[in-house]
Amino acid sequence: MRRVCVMLLLIAMAAGCGKKSPTAVKLEPKAFGAAVVEVSGGKQVAATGSPIEQPLVVQVNDAQGAAVAGALVSFRATGGVSVDPAEGLTGSDGQLSVNFVLGGVAGLYQIVATTRDKAGKAIELRSEEIALGYQQNLGRQLNERYCSRCHDAESTAERVSNRDNLKVPPHAFTDGAFLNNMSDTELANIITHGGPAYNKSAEMPPYGGTLQKSEIDALISFIRAVADPPYRTKGLVYAKN
Ligand code: HEC
Incomplete structure (x- = not known):
């Protein structure tokens, strides 16, 4: 008698285990879109x-x-x-x-x-x-601190954009159509020496006295990373799937 009870218990447990747990329930669509x-x-x-x-x-x-x-x-x-x-x-x-x-x-x-x-x-x-990556992310932080108030047209809760006050509107760093045509050296020179060094607006300040070369390199790697369309020689692209 006792053995039968144990057997029944084991069968009941096995059946219980076979049931799907609630999280594994397959979602069924209630409607379809186009x-x-x-x-x-x-x-x-x-x-x-x-x-x-x-x-x-x-x-x-x-x-x-x-x-x-x-x-x-x-x-x-x-x-x-x-x-x-x-x-x-x-x-x-x-x-x-x-x-x-x-x-x-x-x-x-x-x-x-x-x-x-x-x-x-x-x-x-x-x-x-x-x-x-690490260097690009450092560039992002420097951008938020020094550049985005003029280069980013969007105001946020923390930062009011100054872009509309400028006589020559600067390009957003995502503007790959424009910035991809500039070499790393050109970018470094404008950032270091300011707009007038390239016959550009003096509203673009020189950062050579404020930022280290490694920081300017980080800003350039950030600009390359966010370019749209993408910058040719940037890192891995997981676009195919
Ligand atoms: C006070 C506003 C201001 C700040 C802050 C500023 N820029 Fe600019 N920047 C400009 C303006 C204006 C131009 C456009 C110059 C032109 O086209 O004549 C410009 C141009 C540039 C260009 C050349 C491409 C373009 O948009 O024409 C680069 C690269 C650049 N800035 C990088 C930076 C970086 C990096 C920082 C932060 C370290 C920064 N800028 C901060 C105003 C600013």
């Missing part, structure tokens, strides 16, 4: 191996461009990026947010959001984020 678009959070810059500051927010729309609630979106990324959540259903506003931690190598990372239409056809959105 497009997935980026709402915000693309092209962010963060140090390698660190989380991006703002979540990436995507939205699923129907063929008329109206938001679709309950659509299933899954995310994938290469290069050791961890994505959270890996999939989810869009909210009542048709949107879904995802957080991720960038990989350990400096370069451009691509995050792919996929949803499926009614027929099961995959619809993809590719967003990019930039991971900065």
Whole structure:
């Protein structure tokens, strides 16, 4: 009798283990869209191996461009990026947010959001984020301290942009179409000696007395890292997947 009881107990336990745990339940879409678009959070810059500051927010729309609630979106990324959540259903506003931690190598990372239409056809959105290596990240900090008030048109809570007050508007450091054509030496000279050294506006101050050469090099490596379109000879590009 006792042995039978033990047997029954073992069978019951085995059956229990076979059940799926609640977290492994597969998400089923409640609705289907025709497009997935980026709402915000693309092209962010963060140090390698660190989380991006703002979540990436995507939205699923129907063929008329109206938001679709309950659509299933899954995310994938290469290069050791961890994505959270890996999939989810869009909210009542048709949107879904995802957080991720960038990989350990400096370069451009691509995050792919996929949803499926009614027929099961995959619809993809590719967003990019930039991971900065040590030197590039040092350049980012120097930029925030010395340069962004004039070179960045956007005001933030911590910094009011001075860009609109300048007679000659400087280029944003993301402006690869312009800055990729300048050599490292040209950039270093303008930063060291100021605008007039290159027949440019005197509103671009000289930093040769303020910054060390290594700091100017860090600023240049930052400018190269955030260039859009990308600068040719920058580090690894995780754009293919
Ligand atoms: C007070 C405002 C101001 C600050 C601060 C400033 N710049 Fe500039 N910068 C300018 C202006 C104005 C120009 C445009 C000059 C022109 O085109 O005649 C410029 C031009 C440049 C250029 C040449 C490309 C371009 O946009 O025309 C580079 C490179 C540059 N700045 C780098 C820097 C760096 C790096 C820092 C921080 C260390 C910095 N700037 C800080 C105003 C500023």
